[in-house]
Structures are given as structure tokens and as C-alpha cells.
Amino acid sequence: MICKRLQFLAVLAILSVPAFSQAPLPPQPRTPPLLLGAAWYPEQWPESRWDADLSLMEAAHIHFVRVGEFAWSTLEPSEGNYQLDWLEHAIRLAEKHHIAVVLGTPSAAPPAWLTTKYPETLRTLPDGRKDQHGNRQQFDWSDPKYRELARIIATKMAERFGHDPNVIGWQIDNEYANQSYGEADRIRFQDWLKAKYKTLDNLNARWTTAYWSETYQDWRQIPIEETYGNPGLLLNWKQFVSDEWRSYQKNQLDVIRAHAEPRQRITTNMMGWFDAYDHYTVSQDLDFTSWDDYVGSGHLDPVRNGATHDLTRGFLRKNFWVMETQPGMVNWSADNNMLDKGEVRAMAWNAIGHGSEAVEYWQWRSDLNGQEEYHGTLLGADGTPVPVYYEAQQVGADFDKAGPVLAGTTVDSQVAILQDYSSRWAVNWQRHNKAFDPIDSLLSYYRPLHRMAGSIDIVADTAPLSRYKLVVAPALNLLTPDAVKNLEAYVRGGGHLVLGQRSGMKDEDNGLNPQRQPGPLVDLLGARVEQFYALEKTVPVSGDWGAGENAIWAEQLGSLKPDVQVLMRYGKSNGWLDGQPAAVTRKVGQGTITYIGMELSSETAAQAAKWMLQQAGIAETMPGLPEGVDLAVRTGEGKRVLILTNYAAEPRTITLPKPMENVLEGGTVQSVTLPQYGVAVLK
Numbered sequence: 180m181i182c183k184r185l186q187f188l189a190v191l192a193i194l195s196v197p198a199f200s201q202a203p204l205p206p207q208p209r210t211p212p213l214l215l216g217a218a219w220y221p222e223q224w225p226e227s228r229w230d231a232d233l234s235l236m237e238a239a240h241i242h243f244v245r246v247g248e249f250a251w252s253t254l255e256p257s258e259g260n261y262q263l264d265w266l267e268h269a270i271r272l273a274e275k276h277h278i279a280v281v282l283g284t285p286s287a288a289p290p291a292w293l294t295t296k297y298p299e300t301l302r303t304l305p306d307g308r309k310d311q312h313g314n315r316q317q318f319d320w321s322d323p324k325y326r327e328l329a330r331i332i333a334t335k336m337a338e339r340f341g342h343d344p345n346v347i348g349w350q351i352d353n354e355y356a357n358q359s360y361g362e363a364d365r366i367r368f369q370d371w372l373k374a375k376y377k378t379l380d381n382l383n384a385r386w387t388t389a390y391w392s393e394t395y396q397d398w399r400q401i402p403i404e405e406t407y408g409n410p411g412l413l414l415n416w417k418q419f420v421s422d423e424w425r426s427y428q429k430n431q432l433d434v435i436r437a438h439a440e441p442r443q444r445i446t447t448n449m450m451g452w453f454d455a456y457d458h459y460t461v462s463q464d465l466d467f468t469s470w471d472d473y474v475g476s477g478h479l480d481p482v483r484n485g486a487t488h489d490l491t492r493g494f495l496r497k498n499f500w501v502m503e504t505q506p507g508m509v510n511w512s513a514d515n516n517m518l519d520k521g522e523v524r525a526m527a528w529n530a531i532g533h534g535s536e537a538v539e540y541w542q543w544r545s546d547l548n549g550q551e552e553y554h555g556t557l558l559g560a561d562g563t564p565v566p567v568y569y570e571a572q573q574v575g576a577d578f579d580k581a582g583p584v585l586a587g588t589t590v591d592s593q594v595a596i597l598q599d600y601s602s603r604w605a606v607n608w609q610r611h612n613k614a615f616d617p618i619d620s621l622l623s624y625y626r627p628l629h630r631m632a633g634s635i636d637i638v639a640d641t642a643p644l645s646r647y648k649l650v651v652a653p654a655l656n657l658l659t660p661d662a663v664k665n666l667e668a669y670v671r672g673g674g675h676l677v678l679g680q681r682s683g684m685k686d687e688d689n690g691l692n693p694q695r696q697p698g699p700l701v702d703l704l705g706a707r708v709e710q711f712y713a714l715e716k717t718v719p720v721s722g723d724w725g726a727g728e729n730a731i732w733a734e735q736l737g738s739l740k741p742d743v744q745v746l747m748r749y750g751k752s753n754g755w756l757d758g759q760p761a762a763v764t765r766k767v768g769q770g771t772i773t774y775i776g777m778e779l780s781s782e783t784a785a786q787a788a789k790w791m792l793q794q795a796g797i798a799e800t801m802p803g804l805p806e807g808v809d810l811a812v813r814t815g816e817g818k819r820v821l822i823l824t825n826y827a828a829e830p831r832t833i834t835l836p837k838p839m840e841n842v843l844e845g846g847t848v849q850s851v852t853l854p855q856y857g858v859a860v861l862k
């Protein structure tokens with residue numbers, strides 16, 4: 180293995196130095212195209228132990244460790260007393276083992292001296308109590324003193340390690356999550372509103388505050404609300420929270436950028452569908468995005484998990500990292516079962532298939548004490564490998580084999596699904612039927628489309644769309660003027676747009692549009708939603724996509740222009756819906772706009788997806804893919820790589836469209852047979 184690493188360094192050397200150059204090579208960090216990592220906490224262990232850890236990591240083909248993200252009390256044991264030598268030692272020792280380092284800034288875990296001396300930095304809980312030391316994330320994300328202290332420690336780290344050849348990147352903080360609800364936070368929110376709305380008359384009008392005498396005469400009267408407030412107030416608080424996380428992050432990012440070489444790329448670890456803030460807002464300053472991929476109870480749903488990777492890739496529309504994942508099990512779920520043997524490896528390949536460049540296990544070794552004693556690890560508390568270590572080792576060996584083949588590739592999709600935080604928030608505040616889940620709604624489109632069209636991008640409604648043949652917007656409840664312009668231009672430019680249930684109901688203040696759904700897109704569609712219905716029981720639907728049952732939500736479409744085609748109709752139900760249009764479509768030049776008012780149930784989903792792909796001229800990627808087999812495709816200049824994984828309990832044989840190189844097993848094959856959780860990478 181070490182031999183292979185030397186070969187890799189030699190190739191890098193040849194590639195990076197012009198033939199005429201006599202200059203000595205700068206030290207090369209070990210960053211192969213696919214990285215296996217572990218979250219390592221050297222601050223918890225005597226230095227004499229580190230070499231044993233790093234040797235075991237090297238033997239597992241681990242390429243990087245993430246270090247430091249909760250180590251503030253070790254990095255600065257008292258105010259202004261910076262202790263970074265231990266970190267330098269850890270980085271140097273890792274380097275000896277050919278293991279690169281991602282540094283985490285420690286602001287997610289403020290030390291006790293800090294919160295004692297500056298109690299104003301503690302966050303205020305929704306009930307008005309102050310958080311306290313002893314957990315983590317007890318800080319107020321908006322507090323200037325906290326930001327100052329976090330900025331100083333990030334500066335110290337960046338000054339010391341910004342040119343370190345073995346440091347390849349930075350993670351700012353850890354899993355932004357908790358906002359604060361104190362008096363000072365409220366004042367900052369009110370000031371933010373003032374900067375946005377300029378006058379109270381404007382705010383009052385746009386929020387319709389005459390309703391329930393909510394009218395504000397002074398900015399200081401405006402409260403914080405998160406559950407049953409004025410919809411405009413609810414939305415603006417979330418947008419403020421998002422902007423605050425962005426500036427909280429920028430506070431550290433700017434000092435790291437000022438001191439670090441650009442090759443040290445900066446990220447933060449996000450949490451998939453978590454919606455406490457708008458991830459597009461927070462991502463825009465980062466070099467790349469990453470997320471923490473945990474199954475919790477049960478087993479991997481490769482489609483939902485794949486969609487979450489696509490979501491994360493969509494924040495910046497480029498490859499991303501899995502910054503944390505479970506070595507088999509977690510400790511925080513209801514039932515912390517172990518993933519099956521083989522499933523951890525399948526899960527790693529699920530990430531790579533959807534555009535990840537790294538998979539990092541949280542965590543390397545069990546802490547001897549602390550809140551997470553039961554969590555899955557690669558080493559036990561005794562410091563020797565637990566069984567899943569050997570599976571991670573296989574993942575590392577896979578990555579070393581497949582890395583060169585996947586280098587320079589990404590996911591290239593013809594289909595985009597739009598995802599919008601304001602729309603998700605808006606629906607979740609007023610679900611109207613508690614079973615209506617915006618993520619399930621999105622996945623009802625994602626599942627069949629992914630199966631037939633392979634890769635899917637999940638992007639914002641303001642993302643550039645012209646490169647997609649098909650754009651689907653499930654539950655795009657809230658439409659900003661920018662989104663409307665973007666969607667209209669897409670359709671008029673020949674694109675095929677499908678709007679799902681609940682689309683186009685709200686304006687940018689989370690108020691009702693004065694037109695019926697889909698609001699500003701009614702004219703383009705040539706039809707509208709006459710009424711929506713939260714369903715008590717299922718309603719039959721039938722038409723071009725066959726027959727099925729529609730649950731949870733139904734929208735009655737009507738006022739059709741003559742050139743609008745009805746695709747599906749409701750059967751007998753509450754009288755109002757009987758025989759009424761459930762899905763309609765209209766040609767606009769070379770493009771089309773379609774509205775689906777019914778739920779895409781499993782009966783109709785496959786047919787609907789087939790129809791959408793036909794309309795858009797997209798061929799199925801691999802027709803006849805056996806049930807339970809997941810296909811991912813990555814492409815790059817002159818490269819097309821297929822990743823096939825079998826999640827069915829029985830072995831599956833997949834016939835390939837042509838003979839391909841079997842990257843992991845060797846040889847050229849025309850078909851592959853995979854056991855459960857078996858993976859094939861084919862070029």
C-alpha cells in the first residue's frame with residue numbers, strides 16, 4: 180500500500196512540475212481523488228498513543244483525519260493562552276503516516292471559562308432560559324462577543340496552519356443548528372427587518388397586519404415567532420436566522436481565507452434535509468459543501484439517501500464530501516441497530532455515486548467518557564479494531580483502486596428537481612393535512628425519475644435551468660419574482676416544466692397570491708387550481724398514466740384554455756372532485772408546462788415519470804435494471820463510470836449495454852452478478 184502511495188506521489192510530481200524546472204517540489208499533501216477519513220480526537224488521548232492510532236488508520240487506507248472541531252478547551256485552556264503545539268505534533272505525526280488533516284474550528288463547543296466570563300454569549304432558549312455549559316452549541320450565534328472570540332481562535336489556527344503542507348482543508352464550526360431567542364437577538368432581528376422593509380407601513384401592508392390588530396407602530400414591537408405567527412413574520416425570522424448563520428460563518432471564513440493557501444478548501448458540515456436555515460444562503464461563501472450522513476434506526480434507503488447527496492451537491496452545484504457517517508451504528512436514535520455486514524460499504528459507494536469525493540467515519544475510537552459512549556466507531560475503547568474496521572478498510576482499498584478512474588468526474592443530470600426552503604417552511608407551518616410532507620412529495624417524483632433517468636440534480640428555483648431537459652417542482656408553494664422569471668424563461672426557451680401539488684400559492688412575504696395557483700404562472704399554464712382539498716380518504720384517479728388512488732391532497736384544476744390537455748381526472752369522491760382534471764399540460768413553443776394536482780402515488784408515479792421523460796426526449800439510462808439494484812453514473816472528459824449496487828436480499832445479475840472494465844475486481848465484463856450490498860464500478 181505504501182508502495183502505491185509512493186507511486187501516486189510520483190505521478191503527482193510528474194504532473195505538477197514542468198520538465199525544464201529545477202525547482203524542488205513543494206511537499207505534496209496526500210489528496211487522492213477519493214478520500215477515506217476518520218474523525219480523530221487526539222486531545223482526548225496521551226500523545227504516546229497517537230502513533231498506534233495513525234498506524235491503524237494507515238493500514239485501513241485512511242487518507243485524512245478531521246481534527247479540532249471540539250477542542251477549544253485544549254487549544255485555549257484560559258483566555259488568551261493559546262496552546263497549538265499539540266495540534267502541530269498531531270499534524271506532523273499524521274503526515275508521517277501519509278494522512279492529511281482537515282482542521283475544524285472549535286466554535287461549536289465553547290470552553291467553561293468563556294461562558295463564565297462572558298455569560299452574554301450563552302444562547303437564550305425559546306422559553307427564555309439561558310443555556311449552560313456541559314453540552315455543546317450553547318452559544319448565541321448572533322452575539323458579537325462570541326463572534327469575536329470565535330474569530331480570534333480561528334485566526335490563531337489559520338496563522339499557524341494556513342500554510343501547513345499537510346492541512347488540506349477547514350471545517351468551520353460543526354452542524355449549525357440552534358438559534359437564540361434573547362432580547363439582543365430580537366433587536367438584531369428588528370433592525371434586519373427595518374433594513375429590508377424600510378418603513379413600517381410597507382411591512383404592515385405586506386404582512387396584512389390589520390388582521391387581528393397586529394399593526395406595528397414601532398420596530399421594537401415586533402416579536403420572534405416560530406410556530407403560529409403571522410406567516411410573513413415566520414418567514415422573515417427564518418430568513419434572518421439564515422443570514423445570521425451566513426455572517427456567523429463569514430466571521431471565521433474571512434480570517435481563514437486571509438491566512439490560508441487557497442488549496443486549503445473551506446466547508447462546514449451540514450445535515451441533509453435539516454431546515455433550520457436556508458442552506459443555499461449559507462453555502463454561497465464556501466469552497467465546497469459537505470454533510471453528515473446518518474441512517475439512525477433501520478437500514479439505508481439508497482434512494483432517499485441518494486437524494487440527500489444530490490441536495491447537498493446542489494447547494495453549490497458541484498461535488499461535495501460526506502464529512503461524517505456512521506461506522507455501522509449511532510447512539511442517538513430510537514433503536515441504534517447496526518447496519519448489516521456489507522451495508523456500510525454500500526453506503527460509502529452511495530455517496531460516491533452521487534458525487535461525493537470523501538467519506539469520513541465518525542468516529543475513530545470510542546471516547547472513554549462523554550455523551551456518546553455507545554456510538555459506532557472503528558476502534559473500541561480498548562484501542563483495537565472492532566469488526567466494522569475491516570469493512571472501512573475495504574472501502575479505503577476500493578477508493579484507492581477506483582480513485583484514478585473517478586478523478587475529474589461528476590454527476591451530469593438531464594433532470595432537475597427544484598427544492599426551496601421558503602416553500603418547505605410555508606407548507607410545514609400550514610400543512611392543512613398533517614400527512615402532507617414536502618420531502619415525501621419531492622421523493623414521490625425523485626424515486627421513479629431516478630430509476631429511469633439515473634442522475635437527478637436537486638437545485639434552487641433560481642438556479643440556471645437551461646441545461647436541463649426536464650425540471651420538476653414539487654410543492655413549490657412560494658414563488659419569488661426571481662423564481663417566476665427563471666421558470667418562465669425556462670419554458671419559453673423550450674424546457675419542460677412540471678409543477679406539483681401546492682405550487683404557486685404564496686408570494687415572497689408568505690402571503691397568498693391574489694391569483695389562484697400557480698399564481699403568477701397561471702397565464703403560462705392556461706389553467707388554474709379551482710380548489711384544494713385535504714383528503715380524509717383516497718380518491719380514484721385515471722387517465723394517460725393509468726389508474727390509481729390519490730391520498731392526502733387533491734387539487735381540482737379548471738378554467739382551461741382551449742389548448743390545455745387533460746392528462747388525468749379524479750373519479751368519484753366528495754362530489755367536488757368527481758370527474759375533474761387532476762393533471763394538465765400545455766405546449767408553449769418548443770417547451771411545455773404541466774401541473775399535477777394529485778399525489779404521485781406508487782401506482783401512477785412510474786407512468787407519470789415515463790411520460791415526463793418522453794416529453795422531454797430523455798432515454799432511460801439502463802432499461803430493465805433488476806429490482807433492488809441502484810445505478811449511479813459519473814462522467815468527466817472522455818469518461819463514463821457506472822456504479823451498481825445491489826440492495827435486494829438475493830443476488831442480482833445485471834447485463835451491461837457493452838463490455839466494460841470492472842474497476843474493483845479487474846477484467847472486462849459484459850454482465851455482473853452482485854450479492855446483497857455488492858458493488859461494481861464499471862468503466
Ligand code: GAL
Nearest residue numbers: 353354471473503509541554
Ligand atoms: C453529529 C456530530 C458529531 C457526532 C455525531 C454522532 O451530528 O456532528 O459530533 O455527535 O453526530 O452521530
